[in-house]
Amino acid sequence: MKKKLVFWVLTVLMVSALILTACQPSAEPAPPAEEPAQVEEPEPVEEPEEFVFGMLLVGPYNDRGWSQAHHEAGEYVMENLPGTRMIYLDVVNTADRPGTTAAQLAEELVQQGAQLVVFNSDDMKDDAVEFTRNNPDVYVIHASGDSVWAEGENYVPLPNMVNVMGEMEYGKMIAGCDAALHTQTGSIGYLGPLINEETRRLVASSYLGAQYCWENYLGNDPADLNFRVTWIGFWFNIPGFTEDPTQVANEFINTGVDVIISGIDTTEALVEARKATGEGNQVYAIPYDYVGACDEAPEVCLGVPWYNWGPAYLRHITSAMNGTWESVFEWLPPDWGDINNHDTTAIGYVSGPGMSPDNEALLQQFIDELAGGLNLWVGPLNFQDGTTFLAEGQEATDHEIWYLPQLLEGIEGRSE
């Protein structure tokens, strides 16, 4: 009897506590949708002028890849814009932070004083939109998203959101060219993350760059170039949930691939290339995302196409601070004057120590051609299933490239 009584008392207490706390939202800092929570937060009292921006990183902040590139961009903003401070949360994905959502974690950054939140992954799109809607007074930068692209397919008018993305298509074309110049077996492997429009267009760009250099610089038959992609299922390895990128890289190497282009956020391709090279089988890799990615295994690194988010973030955070914020979708090109200028370019390509001097000259020639207006997204180009993508002489529009529905003919691997 006594136990039953205790049980009931506990249950009633808990439920009533819940009702009491939940029914009086006005007594506490307001729920997110109604009021700008950050204004009422007492926390940022030390420096009233400080502007706090928060960042949600999909991977570890030090992944030598996508997330580190964002993290360093945040540091760049702090260096160049006095009065700003970054707070961040990394490994924001449901496998690493079970039971949470990106929108919920963004709220936590706001609770800590963030007036602007960066969502750094396309994967967070639904959460970014939900959060932006519910927090009209918090600025949001969704990197790699397309939600506020008026001509895009997922347009949602959100005055407090900005979309930023670099034209990595160029970086990947350069990577593809670099791979084609160095392959001895004529086999290039693309270590793919998950499959979506973004990753399809980047794989296709790599293929276009590889084809161009293979044919025009080396004078080879296009049919002799083998280009295939294997997808692991996410931006990085999540044991038990994704394919193991180490195994995929090995599978490439065991089946004749001697240059691996990485599309994932981490550096497994480099590590496996070094291992194979150490065993007498020369294999190169081209990592992705982060300017310092080659450091993991410099001797087998041909180069890295990298994102430079700093200047764009600096611009948007400045405009948030001085009240000139505007909701825009930006797909930013490299600074063709110097594609590796940290203050001006949106994407770049750094040659790695594995690059041979002869090929370096050829690769520079290719970069110069791109800078001069060379467009590889010109027909005739077919989709993987043989249907026509672009007729002879037809140029792809931004829309067609961004929303590439299939891989291109000549690429082996899943399109969706």
Next chain:
Amino acid sequence: MKPSRTRNISILFQLGGLVLAFGFVSLILLLIDADPIQAFSLLWEGAVGNTTRIASVFVVWVPIVLVTCGVLVTFTAGLWNIGIEGQITIGAIFTTGVIRMFLDTPVNPVLVIILSMLAGMLGGALWAVLAGVLKVFSGVNEIFGGLGLNFIATALNIGLIFGAWSRPGVASMSGTEPFPEVYWLPTFQNFRFSWYSILLSVIGLVVIYFLLQGTHFGLRLKAVGKSIKSAFRLGITTWQHMLLAFLVCGVFAGLAGALQVVAVYHRLIPSISSGYGFMGLMIGMLINYQAIWVAPIALFFAALNIGGIQLPIVMKLDSALTGVLQGSLVLFVLLMQGVKQRVLGKQ
């Protein structure tokens, strides 16, 4: 010795376990040059600092309560239902499957939600009974059977998310396409939790409490759990009771999975079980299988989970620290139980 005194001593030892666990985690924090006081106050602040956070705690509380209720039944029957994670996952898969079936039909969304949740319970129950059948008829220990079934459930889940149920043109571990809002369990104001979820878990608590404390079925399960042979000699149909225990546990796990889909994520994601199954097992051990403690201890664990988010933001510590605290809590409390038995035994 009077029963009340025994109980007091028991509580004393359990509190001792609690203190040791906090001491252990403080030691770890000191070793990495972090301030334990700051960490614990952040945990507290992060869990109850405002209504949004409290609401988030209850979002996590619901599945933990349901799952713990489920494992109490199997624990009572002397079974280690390690397969609980898989049962949550299959529940979520069944729920998602039913909603997908009715997506573009005129069927009333409320009906679809109810059907999908029933399907989730069915799915969880089937997966649990499978573990039971393997144990009863093939002699596969439920721990190994459960582990195997967990792997299969995960593989099936990933296969569906990455393949048959992937978003159009997309294959990503971020999950399936979110369902339209009409198929979401309504949440309270702008908070993340739903009264319906809370109600279901409270009903679950009541059902389990009375099932285990006040019914013949509960008594017979206890007999099976204490000793299969004696129970058999007493005329209890042992294997049927084991299967029933699995079935009941599976229903609860399936419901937890269903709620993860209709109330929390509104889609199927790879880590849909979120480790709540294992957490339920931990809590079951921690509370020595007494249903009365499920609600508060689950609340405590849920609060740790939500409060833990502050650690990486403010102190650059890994959130996994809360997992260490939860795990060491179980270990130290069990350890203290052992100590208590030795001490009392000597008296």
